[in-house]
Amino acid sequence: MNGNPPKPLVTSAIVAINVAAFLLMLALGAGILKPDGALYLKWGANFHPLTASGQWWRLVTALFLHFGILHLAMNMWALWSAGRLTELLYGGVRYGFVYLTAGVAASLASLLWNPDSSASVGASGAVFGVYGALGAFLAKYREQVNPAALKSLAGSTVAFVLFSLFYGLVQPGIDNAAHVGGLVSGFGLGWLLARPLDAESARPGVPFAVGGIAAVLVLVVLWWLVPPPRYDYRQEDRLKDEVAWFAKEEDAILAGWKQAVDGRRSGALDDLQLADRLDEAARRWDGGHRRLAAVNLTEKSPSKERHALLLEYVRLRRDATRALVAGLRTQDRARLEEFKALQREADAVRDALKKAGEKTRRP
Numbered sequence: 001m002n003g004n005p006p007k008p009l010v011t012s013a014i015v016a017i018n019v020a021a022f023l024l025m026l027a028l029g030a031g032i033l034k035p036d037g038a039l040y041l042k043w044g045a046n047f048h049p050l051t052a053s054g055q056w057w058r059l060v061t062a063l064f065l066h067f068g069i070l071h072l073a074m075n076m077w078a079l080w081s082a083g084r085l086t087e088l089l090y091g092g093v094r095y096g097f098v099y100l101t102a103g104v105a106a107s108l109a110s111l112l113w114n115p116d117s118s119a120s121v122g123a124s125g126a127v128f129g130v131y132g133a134l135g136a137f138l139a140k141y142r143e144q145v146n147p148a149a150l151k152s153l154a155g156s157t158v159a160f161v162l163f164s165l166f167y168g169l170v171q172p173g174i175d176n177a178a179h180v181g182g183l184v185s186g187f188g189l190g191w192l193l194a195r196p197l198d199a200e201s202a203r204p205g206v207p208f209a210v211g212g213i214a215a216v217l218v219l220v221v222l223w224w225l226v227p228p229p230r231y232d233y234r235q236e237d238r239l240k241d242e243v244a245w246f247a248k249e250e251d252a253i254l255a256g257w258k259q260a261v262d263g264r265r266s267g268a269l270d271d272l273q274l275a276d277r278l279d280e281a282a283r284r285w286d287g288g289h290r291r292l293a294a295v296n297l298t299e300k301s302p303s304k305e306r307h308a309l310l311l312e313y314v315r316l317r318r319d320a321t322r323a324l325v326a327g328l329r330t331q332d333r334a335r336l337e338e339f340k341a342l343q344r345e346a347d348a349v350r351d352a353l354k355k356a357g358e359k360t361r362r363p
Helices: 009-027 037-042 058-064 069-090 092-113 124-140 147-170 176-193 208-225 233-266 271-293 304-330 333-355
Strands: none
Touching: 009 058, 009 069, 009 092, 058 092, 069 092, 069 124, 069 147, 092 124, 092 176, 092 208, 124 147, 124 176, 176 208, 233 271, 233 304, 271 304, 304 333
16 A cells, blocks of 8 residues: 555544443443443343344444443454554445444344343444454455564454453353354455455455345344344333332331321221221222232243232232221121231231342331
């Protein structure tokens, strides 16, 4: 190549977008070292139950989000190290196409290999695609590269890839499926789109349109292979909202319960008046049970067990309150004993809920 090489505008733009996205997430409260996973999920992390349910845009947005400053720094260092040369070899348009295509392929590979994993973010899959494309060029046009430079570039590329894959195997939380998906797709697409350094080469590069069509076909196949979600995450979100509502409703029920019992102990209320007050509590327990029961979780839903326990807890509280109301109104000792028995059952379910991560309180 003659003259000054062009500036790596695409690589610089990609780095800038990633840094800007990280700063935006910090402003939203993501955390510089300990990220808020729920916030990343909201803003575009790749998560199988959401992505495969129709939110396919997450395949792209996840490439520009990072879990903490160290995650961002490592990916951007790796991209800057290999991206500038790769962009020079392929040209800005082809290089940018390889980067995005490899990144999306990496996201799809993650969904295929780890459908039950937690949300994933990061540019590493696309960065592996860049290294794959660089390796493809060095393999395809090695005779056009200075032998010493070829040895150095090939050695550093192989070393980076092997070390990163090994680190992903021994370190929990690393999405090696995305790394491999990005690497393979980057190499394959890079091989198709690589152009010779000299215009007189007997092996001209494949037209961009041909490489683009091949890339789209591969992505479509990967997309088609992604299994459907095992559960509806929207129902999980709905359950969270209903549980938050119920926590406030339970506080109100317990406050009314305590006020009524205190009134009976002080003599301000008789048994019938106490029964009328507690009857309102029973109706509110029943309303809570109906709202929680309206959340439709499948057997594979992560919150299925807690949801069932919560429904049982509310049902027992409702039935216990109804038994107490009937016992107070009729002075039927059998109904009062039923109330005590149901209360004990509710206490047992409450303990199971605590073990499952839910917080409930006894009236």
